[in-house]
Amino acid sequence: MSGNEAIALGVYEAGVKVASGYPGTPSTEIMENLSKYPGVYTEWAPNEKVGLEVAIGASFAGARALATMKHVGVNVAADPLFTASYTGVCGGLVLVTADDPEMHSSQNEQDNRNYAFAAKLPMLEPSDPSEAKEMVKLAFDLSEDLDSPVMLRITTRVAHVKGVVSKGEMNTSHPACGINKIPGKLVMLPAIARKRRVVVEERMAKCRELAETADYNRIEEGDTKRGFITAGVSYLYVKEAFPQAAVLKLGMCWPLPEKKIRQFAAMVDELYIVEELDPFLETHIKAMGIACHGKDCIPNQGELNTAIVRQGITPGSGPELFAPVELPNRPPNMCAGCPHRGIFFNLSRMKVFVSGDIGCYTLGFLPPLSAMDSCVCMGASVPIAHGMAKALGEDGYNQVVSVIGDSTFIHSGITGLINTVYNNSASTLIILDNRITAMTGQQQNPATGYNIRGEAASSIDLAALCRAVGVKHVYKVNPHDVVETRKVLKEAVELKEPSVVISEAPCVLLPEMKERKPVSYFTNQENCVGCMSCIRLGCPAISWTPFAEGEAEQRGYRKNQKGISKIDEILCNDCGQCASLCKFNAITRGEGK
Template identity: 50%
Template sequence: MKKLLLGNAAVARGAFEAGVNVVASYPGTPSTEITEEIVKFNEVYAEWSPNEKVAAEVAIGASIAGGRAMSCMKHVGLNVMADPVFTVSYTGVNGGLVFCVADDPGMHSSQNEQDSRHYAKASKIMMLEPSDSSECKEFTKAAFELSEAFDTPVFVRLSTRVSHSQSLVELNDRVEIPLKEYEKNPAKYVMMPANAVKRHVDVEKRIADLTNFAETSEFNTVENNGSKIGVISAGIAYMYAKEALGDSVDYLKLGMVYPLPEKKIVDFAKNYDVVYVIEELDPIIESHCKALGITNIKGKDEFTLLGEYTPAMIKKAVLDENAPESIALGEAIPMRPPVMCAGCPHRGTFYVLKKLGLVVSGDIGCYTLGAVAPLQSVDTTICMGASVSAAHGMAKARGAEFNKKLVSVIGDSTFMHSGITGLVDIVYNKGNNTVIILDNSITGMTGHQQNPTTGYTIRGEETKQVNLIALCKSIGIDNVVVCDPFDIKAFEKVVKEEVNREEPSVIIAQRPCALLKTVKYTGHCKINDNCRNCKMCMKLGCPAITIKNDKVVIDNTQCNGCGLCLNVCPFGAIEKEEA
């Protein structure tokens, strides 16, 4: 039976069919749906772990114990889990172990555009790269087999367009794989120097074996159309090339992007006047070709290092054919950047922080949007958790007066991910920072995943809820204040008090995400005759409040009746209209 599946859903299906036992992940666009789809299969244990490092270690443990295991993450999540990854390359596996990493060329939802293939090479772990949903399923299934056959973890690399495109997939049944025997084997699993030295020898042998495998593997296929032009490509870029160039060129499609074959590439390249290497982001395949001494290569001299490719771009570069005519009316079209939703709890927080003119050390989540107009309060966004530790560094560099104008903002899930350690650092090293935990009761940006602070597991089962107040107090934060960011006056008072305090403090800004089903705002807000057009409410940057004919109006189709604007209007000119 064929079904239309998202690339991510197809990866989940592949893992399911391969008999995966344990899947542990931390959400991150564009990888999130893999683990969400896994949950639909009751045969598989799945969890949201607090961060990618923990998730990877859970999967590693499951593999050593003899189960088939997988961990899925976005590209920057791979940075977080890099530590165990580099060493599990040495230990190898017991049950099949797959790391599925989704890159985000074009940065649809990311803070950088790193190319995960570097990690495969650096950690000496084999990497497969599917180019559509059908391959997502097949490659993931094969990854488990290869992992056990070559005693190695295996990466499956995706990119946004593969993860988030639906295409047809043939479904098969799950094969139940019995757990592998668990035997104590310190020479393989205790990576202290004497053992690791020996394992490194095995790693190098394995890479040599895998390179041989790459020469003949069906993952790497040649498509001969009798052309004078050759194309070497992989992943989604192969699909773009195929769309753009059709049968007018010959292809070497690489489904296995590390280790790359040598003889196969040399033999392919020598048949052509010119060989185009078409790969998004970094010149990994191209550099490999050049290292093999191939000279008739065109790669990044024709194609950009930046963002996503398109078939039109490839057609122009290879065939010098222009894109079809298009309608261009020449008028400037305003951008539509993402915004915080109507009813977003973060809006109250940033309204106050902006009003107080504070320096805001920001983090990763919906609240990164606190950086854009009109709220524009976020000063920095680096990575998960950096809001807390970077603010500590800022305060140490610039001193006490600067610190009175400085806060960190971090979501509940991000705080659990890697904010805690920064807070411990502040306490331990006599910092005096104010950290605001934006507790909206869910992991928001990635589409509502549970986390340790919500009290529910990935399957929606009730579980112990991490108590943020008790947690902060236990590490030595004596001042923990809980406040509703929609109570603008109270929230402003709390922030002023805490930044001026000569001790570190945590403010928990507590109000659930407006998109949660449990949040039931009703009716709409409406401007009444008291309006003096002062435009104070416009400072909220609410998508529902806009100006028509120089008068403030509230768009009923956008307003969800959260009522925050009532709290900022100085003239009582906004009222609730019940539905």
């Protein structure tokens, strides 16, 4: 199993009844796999805050509950998380945070161990799939024993690596759910919260005692000339690079077992802390007055690997033995037939600042489209455009547009649009509605009409929603009709009040799109004049063949023609964007040849 698959199995075996989350790499597959197990209610929430609040509600009813999200999702869920630390739980409550060192699919590289420290919550950190499965079960037990939410931190490597996992028995021992009114524990008015604040400290003291004796914090004896304290996947890198060394493996990375750390430090001649990203362990161990090496040897950016760890500790020691294989560069690109391409092609030809958002459409930033000028976090595109329009004043009404996907608009774009309308901004919002949450692997959302299990569900009418919050000018376009879409965009941008353009076309990777009869566009090369309009779309199905000097005339083309374009009819997904741009009848739709 992968780490995510193993966590799903562990959650099922732990007897969890309710699980809610928002898709985000590298956490997505936990919920996808958990939804296949019987007896567990699973859902995709509109955002991570809602997902955690759903899990908190289930816990208050006595059920074991799970919330999943990627690392930046915890930023969204932080409000209820910090207060849930005060309320404690009724049924076990676990939040899985999936951090992304190296930013494989993220806008930042934050280290969420800092959330456990700040929110005063215990955090477990597995190093492989088998441990992930067992630790998530342990997390629910701890949650109920400590009356506390528990965080489980994984990273991209642990989430996606494969490992052997043993199945266990399902826990059926916890009591049935029910309503139990305990406002003195659950109503966080200041007078009650002050009392619960004391409980939080008492709980953390108890947790520190547990950390000293727990099996998941263990000393592995070995060569004491050089000793290592480590956690998570970094443990595996240390064991590969220095298999004979003494190691203190921390399965609970907060709170720390201070007595065990002092004991281990006294055993070794030199102490090294090996951890990805922030010097979290190092900072707290140094605060204990213990001398150690850490970020003076180990990078504080990106993923580690065995070669980096070995070279950092013993420079010149032959890291080539562990060096990862260099893979060929593969620049990201929108799929052939992607509906977002037509929008960004038009925006690249309009003199506007494009405030972008998080999704596969962020690829609109890349050449040859180069049509995105900012991207901060989910939902930020809308208020950033509003803020820019206000800063620019009267002259800025037609200079700024924001772009956001359907799932991201529901996640956190709606409030930005409400603010835009309420404060009378002259900015245009483009909602890229491709009927799915595409970037994270085709997950459903409240606008698709289906739930996490593929069952029919209510579907938000985005146009009606925009009108309901006060937008008077709402347009719908087919982005594959590039010319008509540009006319609508220009009209919307010229308005001196809020406007919304909804780009409606399904993602080409949806099953129903893949199952269509194979029809594609092909090039009538004798008609091609080399204008390169189709090439500028950046579609991977369209290639350019340059002419050598004098070749154009030899082949019967125009004297100064630089080359011709060609459509790969196997890659073509029948969107027609290129045909809508071609003025020379060089692109024709028909059965693939």
